[in-house]
Amino acid sequence: MGREVSKGDIGSLVLAVLAGGPCHGYAIAREVERQSREVLQMREGSLYPALRVLEAQGLIKGSWETGSSGPARKVYSLTTQGHDALVQKRHAWAEYARAINEFLGGTYEQSA
Secondary structure, three states: OOEEOOHHHHHHHHHHHHOOOOEEHHHHHHHHHHHOOOOEEOOHHHHHHHHHHHHHOOOEEEEEEOOOOOOOEEEEEEOHHHHHHHHHHHHHHHHHHHHHHHHHOOOOOOOO
8 A cells, every 4th residue: 555645755756767768658657666666646627737837847748749659648857957956855855864764763862
């Protein structure tokens, strides 16, 4: 049973997926689920507004692709600015996770 991705984390996860190459929205959601071993669930109702925000911020770029079968779909790719933002987000996450792990892992020491 998975857990829905919190709204504040969707953008970071989208950037991380797109670091692996261009992808359309539905595939982004499925990739988050796959890479998290189905622990994280990303609903399209939350994903598409986040994609619009990331595109407006210049972190991703969308372009319409028409395939040999089916309707055209918008494929997103990471911009240089998006790559830089992902590096920053990964660093911030590592610091946050380290701090939480110190508390929950029992290595936190209170000063007197």
